[in-house]
Amino acid sequence: MASLEYTADEMMTIAASRALWNGAVCFVGIGLPSAAANLARLTHAPDVVLIYESGTIGAKPDVLPLSIGDGELCETATTTVSVPEMFRYWLQGGRIDVGFLGTAQLDRYANINTTVIGDYAQPKVRLPGGGGAPEIATSAKEIFITVRHSRRVFVEKMDFITSMGHGDGSPRDTRGGMVGRGPTRVITDLCVLEPDPETRELVVTALHPGTTREQVQEQTGWPIRFAGQLATTEPPTRDELEVLRDLHARTRKAHAGQS
Amino acid sequence: MAKMMSLQAAIAEYVRDGDSVALEGFTHLIPFAAGQEIIRQGRKDLTLIRMTPDLIYDQMIGMGCASKLVFSWGGNPGVGSLHRLRDAVENGWPRPLEIEEHSHAAMANAYDAGAAGLPFAVFRGYIGNHLPKVTSTIKFIDCPFTGERLAAVPALRPDVAIVHAQKADRAGNVLFEGIVGVQKQACLAARRAAIVTVEEIVDTLDAGPNAVVLPNWVVTAVAKVPGGAYPSYAHGYYQRDNSSYKQWDAISRDRDSFLAWMQEHVIQGPTDTAAGANHGVA
Numbered sequence: 322m323a324s325l326e327y328t329a330d331e332m333m334t335i336a337a338s339r340a341l342w343n344g345a346v347c348f349v350g351i352g353l354p355s356a357a358a359n360l361a362r363l364t365h366a367p368d369v370v371l372i373y374e375s376g377t378i379g380a381k382p383d384v385l386p387l388s389i390g391d392g393e394l395c396e397t398a399t400t401t402v403s404v405p406e407m408f409r410y411w412l413q414g415g416r417i418d419v420g421f422l423g424t425a426q427l428d429r430y431a432n433i434n435t436t437v438i439g440d441y442a443q444p445k446v447r448l449p450g451g452g453g454a455p456e457i458a459t460s461a462k463e464i465f466i467t468v469r470h471s472r473r474v475f476v477e478k479m480d481f482i483t484s485m486g487h488g489d490g491s492p493r494d495t496r497g498g499m500v501g502r503g504p505t506r507v508i509t510d511l512c513v514l515e516p517d518p519e520t521r522e523l524v525v526t527a528l529h530p531g532t533t534r535e536q537v538q539e540q541t542g543w544p545i546r547f548a549g550q551l552a553t554t555e556p557p558t559r560d561e562l563e564v565l566r567d568l569h570a571r572t573r574k575a576h577a578g579q580s
Numbered sequence: 581m582a583k584m585m586s587l588q589a590a591i592a593e594y595v596r597d598g599d600s601v602a603l604e605g606f607t608h609l610i611p612f613a614a615g616q617e618i619i620r621q622g623r624k625d626l627t628l629i630r631m632t633p634d635l636i637y638d639q640m641i642g643m644g645c646a647s648k649l650v651f652s653w654g655g656n657p658g659v660g661s662l663h664r665l666r667d668a669v670e671n672g673w674p675r676p677l678e679i680e681e682h683s684h685a686a687m688a689n690a691y692d693a694g695a696a697g698l699p700f701a702v703f704r705g706y707i708g709n710h711l712p713k714v715t716s717t718i719k720f721i722d723c724p725f726t727g728e729r730l731a732a733v734p735a736l737r738p739d740v741a742i743v744h745a746q747k748a749d750r751a752g753n754v755l756f757e758g759i760v761g762v763q764k765q766a767c768l769a770a771r772r773a774a775i776v777t778v779e780e781i782v783d784t785l786d787a788g789p790n791a792v793v794l795p796n797w798v799v800t801a802v803a804k805v806p807g808g809a810y811p812s813y814a815h816g817y818y819q820r821d822n823s824s825y826k827q828w829d830a831i832s833r834d835r836d837s838f839l840a841w842m843q844e845h846v847i848q849g850p851t852d853t854a855a856g857a858n859h860g861v862a
Contacts, residue, residue, distance in 0.1 A: 401759055448655075456704070
């Protein structure tokens with residue numbers, strides 16, 4: 322097969338989609354995680370259960386939602402519950418396999434900041450805040466994070482932790498199974514990172530095709546470590562690319578069509 | 581028993597300067613028309629409560645209605661920042677805004693506790709993050725049975741709750757359909773008044789036995805406002821106008837363009853019909 326042309330963003334979304342297995346119950350964040358989770362549903366994981374914090378359980382949107390509560394999600398869901406029920410019974414109740422999150426910043430222990438850059442009371446940049454993420458990060462059995470790789474995101478020191486990853490690297494207090502394992506995978510447009518089993522610091526375990534170690538280091542705000550057996554991500558297949566591009570095209574058309 | 585009123589009369593009668601007010605609607609059924617009526621009536625010093633402040637709170641904050649915001653996610657969904665909220669927090673414009681910041685789980689639980697008449701909500705949350713350092717209403721307690729450390733937040737009890745729904749019948753019973761968010765909880769948690777705007781008033785709700793219905797004796801006022809959730813949406817009536825949400829980014833980025841837009845579309849807009857009517861939706 323002739324090699325396919327694709328963008329780094331497409332590689333990221335496709336690599337992130339492959340992390341979800343068929344039948345996984347996934348609490349989906351808006352944006353990149355939603356694209357990845359829906360791509361998984363439309364390719365190798367038709368029975369993945371997509372849950373959005375607006376209360377929609379088993380959503381099967383034909384186009385990607387702009388907000389976490391677009392009508393498309395409710396119309397295609399198995400059921401729609403109230404927001405208190407969503408957070409109490411479904412998330413806190415331990416029924417979520419994977420929380421799929423994005424972020425504005427993250428550190429070497431995959432802690433997430435979506436609250437503020439600079440001092441909280443006198444912020445340099447006020448970000449939207451935590452939303453569902455602070456409890457998704459601890460109540461889902463594991464967490465995937467997908468985000469574009471840059472020094473603005475992968476920072477040495479964060480001003481604020483909105484949602485816990487692996488804290489300071491100490492083992493998590495899992496409270497008899499009611500608190501999940503935390504971030505197990507971070508998928509960027511350059512590589513895949515996983516926490517070291519001992520130190521819980523993020524380690525690059527796979528580079529996307531054509532990416533170099535130097536590029537990853539250049540875009541990371543701390544001295545990044547690489548796994549001894551560094552893999553190369555499988556490039557996108559023709560099918561994955563077609564389905565993803567169709568999804569984006571449908572989405573653009575749907576959102577442009579409303580004025 | 582619910583009174584049938586105009587929106588203008590309901591806001592004039594029940595929303596006072598200095599009140600805590602929750603205009604709820606989780607991305608769906610956002611009570612835009614009611615929020616804009618509060619702006620037109622020039623209410624001040626409000627404590628605005630809402631999980632997802634959205635464009636309507638950006639407008640209310642930018643027009644100087646609020647002195648405090650209680651919230652859990654303050655962005656323009658899928659687009660970016662709420663620029664008026666940011667300007668108030670970062671620069672104190674048009675006036676300083678105190679913030680009380682939570683997570684969604686905390687606020688959803690706090691509304692639920694308010695509806696249930698409990699003083700506080702308990703849940704497994706705020707583990708390992710910095711929100712408890714900056715929000716004084718986040719505490720921790722030990723479960724008296726297992727010893728597990730759990731998060732606690734005070735119940736939300738707004739003076740006034742304001743929501744939008746699809747339908748009310750002529751007796752003022754209200755039906756919500758689709759993404760129902762925390763509207764029922766917010767109305768039941770309200771101390772003084774629960775105001776509901778609706779798309780239409782019908783002879784019979786035709787609600788299934790398990791539908792989300794607020795009986796008329798827990799509703800203070802019902803106002804018919806077709807298009808009252810625009811540019812958010814009303815399931816079964818009209819879709820979310822995503823392009824308006826995208827356009828808001830440019831309108832709201834600059835103080836002058838924001839004020840000009842508000843003057844044209846809200847201050848001089850129709851006083852007793854919906855934002856949606858103004859945009860040709862209803």
